[in-house]
Amino acid sequence: xxxxxxxxxxxxxxxxxxxxxxxxxxxxxxxxxxxxxxxxxxxxxxxxxxxxxxxxxxxxxxxxxxxxxxxxxxxxxxxxxxxxxxxxxxxxxxxxxxxxxxxxxxxxxxxxxxxxxxxxxxxxxxxxxxxxxxxxxxxxxxxxxxxxxxxxxxxxxxxxxxxxxxxxxxxxxxxxxxxxxxxxxxxxxxxxxxxxxxxxxxxxxxxxxxxxxxxxxxxxxxxxxxxxxxxxxxxxxxxxxxxxxxxxxxxxxxxxxxxxxxxxxxxxxxxxxxxxxxxxxxxxxxxxxxxxxxxxxxxxxxxxxxxxxxxxxxxxxxxxxxxxxxxxxxxxxxxxxxxxxxxxxxxxxxxxxxxxxxxxxxxxxxxxxxxxxxxxxxxxxxxxxxxxxxxxxxxxxxxxxxxxxxxxxxxxxxxxxxxxxxxxxxxxxxxxxxxxxxxxxxxxxxxxxxxxxxxxxxxxxxxxxxxxxxxxxxxxxxxxxxxxxxxxxxxxxxxxxxxxxxxxxxxxxxxxxxxxxxxxxxxxxxxxxxxxxxxxxxxxxxxxxxxxxxxxxxxxxxxxxxxxxxxxxxxxxxxxxxxxxxxxxxxxxxxxxxxxxxxxxxxxxxxxxxxxxxxxxxxxxxxxxxxxxxxxxxxxxxxxxxxxxxxxxxxxxxxxxxxxxxxxxxxxxxxxxxxxxxxxxxxxxxxxxxxxxxxxxxxxxxxxxxxxxxxxxxxxxxxxxxxxxxxxxxxxxxxxxxxxxxxxxxxxxxxxxxxxxxxxxxxxxxxxxxxxxxxxxxxxxxxxxxxxxxxxxxxxxxxxxxxxxxxxxxxxxxxxxxxxxxxxxxxxxxxxxxxxxxxxxxxxxxxxxxxxxxxxxxxxxxx
Amino acid sequence: xxxxxxxxxxxxxxxxxxxxxxxxxxxxxxxxxxxxxxxxxxxxxxxxxxxxxxxxxxxxxxxxxxxxxxxxxxxxxxx
Numbered sequence: 001x002x003x004x005x006x007x008x009x010x011x012x013x014x015x016x017x018x019x020x021x022x023x024x025x026x027x028x029x030x031x032x033x034x035x036x037x038x039x040x041x042x043x044x045x046x047x048x049x050x051x052x053x054x055x056x057x058x059x060x061x062x063x064x065x066x067x068x069x070x071x072x073x074x075x076x077x078x079x080x081x082x083x084x085x086x087x088x089x090x091x092x093x094x095x096x097x098x099x100x101x102x103x104x105x106x107x108x109x110x111x112x113x114x115x116x117x118x119x120x121x122x123x124x125x126x127x128x129x130x131x132x133x134x135x136x137x138x139x140x141x142x143x144x145x146x147x148x149x150x151x152x153x154x155x156x157x158x159x160x161x162x163x164x165x166x167x168x169x170x171x172x173x174x175x176x177x178x179x180x181x182x183x184x185x186x187x188x189x190x191x192x193x194x195x196x197x198x199x200x201x202x203x204x205x206x207x208x209x210x211x212x213x214x215x216x217x218x219x220x221x222x223x224x225x226x227x228x229x230x231x232x233x234x235x236x237x238x239x240x241x242x243x244x245x246x247x248x249x250x251x252x253x254x255x256x257x258x259x260x261x262x263x264x265x266x267x268x269x270x271x272x273x274x275x276x277x278x279x280x281x282x283x284x285x286x287x288x289x290x291x292x293x294x295x296x297x298x299x300x301x302x303x304x305x306x307x308x309x310x311x312x313x314x315x316x317x318x319x320x321x322x323x324x325x326x327x328x329x330x331x332x333x334x335x336x337x338x339x340x341x342x343x344x345x346x347x348x349x350x351x352x353x354x355x356x357x358x359x360x361x362x363x364x365x366x367x368x369x370x371x372x373x374x375x376x377x378x379x380x381x382x383x384x385x386x387x388x389x390x391x392x393x394x395x396x397x398x399x400x401x402x403x404x405x406x407x408x409x410x411x412x413x414x415x416x417x418x419x420x421x422x423x424x425x426x427x428x429x430x431x432x433x434x435x436x437x438x439x440x441x442x443x444x445x446x447x448x449x450x451x452x453x454x455x456x457x458x459x460x461x462x463x464x465x466x467x468x469x470x471x472x473x474x475x476x477x478x479x480x481x482x483x484x485x486x487x488x489x490x491x492x493x494x495x496x497x498x499x500x501x502x503x504x505x506x507x508x509x510x511x512x513x514x515x516x517x518x519x520x521x522x523x524x525x526x527x528x529x530x531x532x533x534x535x536x537x538x539x540x541x542x543x544x545x546x547x548x549x550x551x552x553x554x555x556x557x558x559x560x561x562x563x564x565x566x567x568x569x570x571x572x573x574x575x576x577x578x579x580x581x582x583x584x585x586x587x588x589x590x591x592x593x594x595x596x597x598x599x600x601x602x603x604x605x606x607x608x609x610x611x612x613x614x615x616x617x618x619x620x621x622x623x624x625x626x627x628x629x630x631x632x633x634x635x636x637x638x639x640x641x642x643x644x645x646x647x648x649x650x651x652x653x654x655x656x657x658x659x660x661x662x663x664x665x666x667x668x669x670x671x672x673x674x675x676x677x678x679x680x681x682x683x684x685x686x687x688x689x690x691x692x693x694x695x696x697x698x699x700x701x702x703x704x705x706x707x708x709x710x711x712x713x714x715x716x717x718x719x720x721x722x723x724x725x726x727x728x729x730x731x732x733x734x735x736x737x738x739x740x741x742x743x744x745x746x747x748x749x750x751x752x753x754x755x756x757x758x759x760x761x762x763x764x765x766x767x768x769x770x771x772x773x774x775x776x777x778x779x780x781x782x783x784x785x786x787x788x789x790x791x792x793x794x795x796x797x798x799x800x801x802x803x804x805x806x807x808x809x810x811x812x813x814x815x816x817x818x819x820x821x822x823x824x825x826x827x828x829x830x831x832x833x834x835x836x837x838x839x840x841x842x843x844x845x846x847x848x849x850x851x852x853x854x855x856x857x858x859x860x861x862x863x
Numbered sequence: 864x865x866x867x868x869x870x871x872x873x874x875x876x877x878x879x880x881x882x883x884x885x886x887x888x889x890x891x892x893x894x895x896x897x898x899x900x901x902x903x904x905x906x907x908x909x910x911x912x913x914x915x916x917x918x919x920x921x922x923x924x925x926x927x928x929x930x931x932x933x934x935x936x937x938x939x940x941x942x
Contacts, residue, residue: 221923230920238913418924425917429893432910433900458906462913 002032003097005054005116007043008069009036009061010151011216017066018478020220024064028052038482041069041152054100054116065219065229069151070100070114073122077104077111078135085134092132096120121383122315152280159277162209166270170263173201177263195247198262206240210269231417232272234424235469235803238462239265267804268470275811294392296348296367301332304376321379325370333366334381342373349387349496349750394498394748405506405771409481420472420786424465427790431461439795463803464791471789471806472782476813480774483817487824488767495829496735496750497760504746508730508764510711514659514757515690515702515724517716518670518677521734522684522754523646525717527557529565530627531643533618535611543640545571547632550589550596553579558628559587561644586630597633604631604638611638626679653684655754658831660685662761665710669693669701669724698724715757716745732757759829770824774817781813878930882922889918 009021018036021043025034030051036043045057058068080086086104089111093102098119103112113125126136176192179185191197213236216229243261301314304322314332317323322338325331331344343355346368355371358364364377366386383389436457455463485502492499499505519525532540548566551559552573566573576589576596585606586599597607601619604612612631618641622629627645631638659666667688670677677691690701698716702724705712714721714728722744725731733745734752749756787793789801801809893914897907 234916234920238916418921421917421920421924425914425921428910428913428917432902432906433896456903456906458903458909462909465913465917 001049002046003049003119004044004046005057005098005119007045007054007057007061007116008071008151009041009043010067010069010155012036012038012041012066020064021061021066024060025057028057028060031057038478058100063219065216071117072112072114073125074110074112075126075129075136077109077129080104080109080134088132089129089134092128093125096124096128099125123383126315156277156280159273159280162212162273163270163277166205166209166266166273169201169205170266170270173198173263173266176201195243195262199244199247202240202243202262202266205266205269206236209273210236210265213269213272231420231469231472232268234421235466236265236268236272238466239268239803242459242462264466264803268807271804271807271811275807275815278811278815296330297388298330298332298367302326302329303379315383317379317382319379319382323377323379325375325377327370327372327374329370331364331366331368331370331375331377333379334386335364335366335377335379337362337364337375337377339376340374342375343371344375345369345371349391391493391498391750394500404503405481405775409477409775412477416472416477416782420469423786423790424468427468428461428465431464431791432457435791435794436460441798464789464800467789467801467803467806468786470803471785471801471810476778476781476817477775479814479817479821480778481771483821484767484770484774484824487821488763488770491824491827492760492763495756495759495763495832496753497756497763498735498748498750499760499764500746500748504730505764505767507711508713508747508761509768511664511713511730511761513665513667513705513710514713514715515667515669515705515728516656516686516754517698517714517721517724518668518680519646520717521715521721522652522668522680523648525646527561527628527644527646529561529568529642530645530647531622531629532640533615533643534640535614535638538639540640541569541571543632544569544642545573546591546596546634546639547598547630547642549573549576549591550579550587550598552576553589554581554587556581558630558644562642565642565644594634595636598630598642600630604633607633607636609633609636609638614638615641624675624679626676626683648680648684649752649754651753651755654831655758656685658755658758659761662758664761667705669698669714699727702727713757713761715754717752732760755829755831758831762829763827766824766827770821774820777820778813778817781809785809785813878923878926881926881930882919885922886915886918890915 012018012021018038021036022034025031025036025043025045028047030048031045032048033046034043043057043061047057058070061068077089080089090102090104093099093111093113098116099113100116101112101114105111111129115125129136172192175184175188176194176198179188179190179193213229213232217233220229239261243265246261298314300311301317301321302309302311302324303317304310304324309324317333323332323335327342337358337360339360341357341359344358344364345355346365349365349368358375364375365388366381367388381387384393440457440460481502485505488505489499489501499508516522529544532544534540534543544562544566548563548571551562552575554560554563563573574591576591579587579589581587582599582603585603586597588598589596597603597609601612609631612633615631615638619629619631622641622643625645627643629641629643632640632642656666665688666686667690668677668681668686669690670680671693674689674691677689681687681689693701698714698721702712702714706727706729712728713730713732714724715732715734716722716725717734721733725733725744725746730747731745732747732749735748735750747760749760785801785806789806791800794800890911893910894907897910902910
């Protein structure tokens with residue numbers, strides 16, 4: 001039996017850290033799979049609990065030089081009468097899957113639990129204690145989100161202190177070093193130029209902010225792994241040691257105090273630490289969307305227990321609880337309205353900006369905002385089952401999954417460090433044995449500062465090798481893909497489009513054919529009354545009234561549509577008698593002694609109804625439009641026709657027009673007969689129709705198109721669409737549909753609005769473009785920077801890049817990749833932009849301020 | 864778990880010995896080449912240290928996967 005655990009990891013700085021941790025975990029006995037998400041700072045480990053436990057996994061991470069973040073919570077436990085009870089509580093908790101450590105304090109009646117939030121929730125922990133016969137009471141400690149936020153804040157704070165310390169020490173080091181070169185001697189004391197003073201100032205930098213690089217290198221090498229820290233440690237370490245040697249043994253022949261290199265070591269660390277600080281700041285922002293979503297969760301809920309309204313932590317709400325929500329309050333969990341009427345802002349979950357009206361029987365989504373009235377609803381989904389928790393999990397899984405392009409980038413980043421060290425070695429050997437003698441000219445300068453007048457071949461070659469190590473930046477390569485995927489999937493969630501991973505994004509980018517299922521996708525999936533035709537001298541209201549009265553006893557969807565249609569038109573209906581269904585043909589009923597017959601032509605023929613011939617053209621017209629037409633007859637005489645059809649969703653035509661404009665081939669898939677299917681397709685602008693397709697054959701149709709070389713996206717909502725959604729290159733499930741369809745789809749549209757297909761495709765294109773841009777710049781930077789640092793242009797122009805300048809370039813490159821990714825945050829779907837433009841155009845007339853808003857009640861309580 | 868730990872330690876010792884051997888050989892080669900080209904003693908010393916360090920790092924990156932593959936092939940052959 002295997003188990004999967006999620007462990008928070010702090011201290012990762014680049015993609016090679018990801019590889020190091022993954023390798024360390026995979027090398028641990030009992031671990032079958034390990035995947036580390038750099039941007040989310042989390043490791044997901046599949047392991048055999050019989051062979052290894054979480055503490056051992058945490059130790060492996062710690063030994064590799066990183067900090068596992070534990071989720072801990074403190075609970076008050078009442079009812080523990082003896083230390084034996086404490087033992088029982090401990091056992092009950094330890095037996096709960098996902099619990100890593102339990103510390104029971106019998107005298108204080110508290111218990112501290114370390115747990116894996118992906119496996120076990122707080123409610124599970126409290127239930128385990130309750131089941132053991134004790135009462136978990138007072139809740140202390142932080143939530144998982146708070147803890148992660150705090151860990152991130154601590155990391156930023158730590159790096160900020162290092163940055164301040166680095167620059168406070170680096171500035172006097174620079175002044176001291178360059179006292180003789182520039183006109184700064186007037187305000188720089190002479191003693192500051194002494195190599196001993198420079199040594200004294202550089203040493204705290206090496207053991208303070210610089211120590212992280214050496215510790216990381218040591219831990220990595222201990223396990224036989226190399227990472228970014230090694231490049232930095234080798235570079236700064238070599239510069240520092242050379243400085244010390246030149247200070248203590250000025251005549252040893254390494255250039256003496258003139259070539260102390262303390263400023264090189266100091267500036268290297270200052271730039272690198274500044275880079276890490278900025279990276280910590282920006283890295284957090286790419287995963288902002290998911291944290292925003294997590295932050296939406298209500299912390300407390302007001303529930304009715306024992307006839308009283310009480311406030312409880314949201315984790316304590318159980319299925320079946322009656323929850324009360326007042327205007328302006330968050331809906332704590334998912335449920336169904338039992339009492340009340342209100343408008344609810346669901347934009348944070350569905351992206352729909354217009355508040356949705358809620359009445360008895362309507363579903364409620366947790367984390368949305370109640371606007372106007374008081375609602376009482378029954379909790380149906382709590383904890384990990386709520387829509388919000390599912391969405392968060394879906395996005396987290398998506399961000400953890402590595403697309404092909406990222407796997408390649410990770411591989412390159414992993415080999416990169418080795419390649420750079422080999423290059424540094426060859427750079428040293430070339431300049432030592434060949435380059436110095438052939439090209440070196442005294443008096444040449446490095447691009448920043450140091451004079452090379454009296455430098456020996458050994459030191460000159462070493463300087464170039466250090467620059468090669470420092471300038472190379474595998475971080476940029478490693479960050480390029482995950483940061484863009486994180487921003488892309490997060491942005492999608494903002495607009496109600498859930499993208500399940502980078503692979504889905506990658507494939508959606510290549511889609512050239514879209515197949516849309518008809519019922520429930522293009523149409524609402526519920527028939528409604530569309531037309532009423534009356535034969536003179538009868539009036540349409542009369543025809544509809546009689547048809548609706550006859551159908552009142554029917555449970556058939558077509559009958560319900562006719563009744564609802566009549567009610568919606570304000571027609572008063574009385575009860576008919578002797579209702580009788582004639583399966584496959586229609587119905588018959590009696591009202592005030594008159595026999596009403598409603599059904600198809602065959603029924604009319606069988607009952608010898610007269611006057612049907614005059615209605616044939618109307619019947620054919622309705623059927624030609626894809627509607628179901630029924631003849632209404634009274635006492636053997638046809639008096640009119642009613643037509644019912646599954647109505648199209650409001651935005652179907654607009655979405656399809658846009659998809660076609662994007663150059664995609666759009667096809668409709670349905671089990672309907674060709675005539676009806678084509679009629680509907682015509683109305684929304686679809687030219688290719690795959691009609692009369694049996695549910696089982698939907699996947700085969702998709703496969704057929706794929707075999708013809710098409711990259712197919714299938715959009716559907718029903719259970720019978722699931723195989724086709726899985727078969728398609730990209731399965732797009734409608735969120736309002738069944739859970740099975742959502743499970744099968746690669747992309748989920750929460751609102752069920754077809755315009756979101758356009759948003760999903762546009763977002764995938766933008767994200768993939770961003771990944772390509774990032775990778776291009778990352779590789780271009782390294783491809784250009786490393787050879788220049790190795791002195792490849794020195795023969796042409798006697799200017800070299802100094803190690804400190806290389807550090808500046810290196811820090812800039814990874815930050816620029818993250819900043820480029822952050823541009824994705826400006827993404828707006830083209831359909832939304834169009835809608836906003838048209839709304840602005842409509843606002844030419846100044847809006848009148850409602851009295852409610854003017855009187856300080858902007859929401860305006862519904863009468 | 865004990866068997867695995869032992870073999871892991873053994874493997875690490877083997878790899879460490881290999882690092883040292885490769886790095887020493889590289890440094891020695893460098894020393895011979897530097898003396899042959901008439902380099903100054905201090906420069907040669909600097910080079911020997913630097914070549915040793917970089918060779919150790921490079922072999923530390925290359926050796927573990929190479930040995931792992933070699934072990935896997937041997938295990939397969941035994942099976």
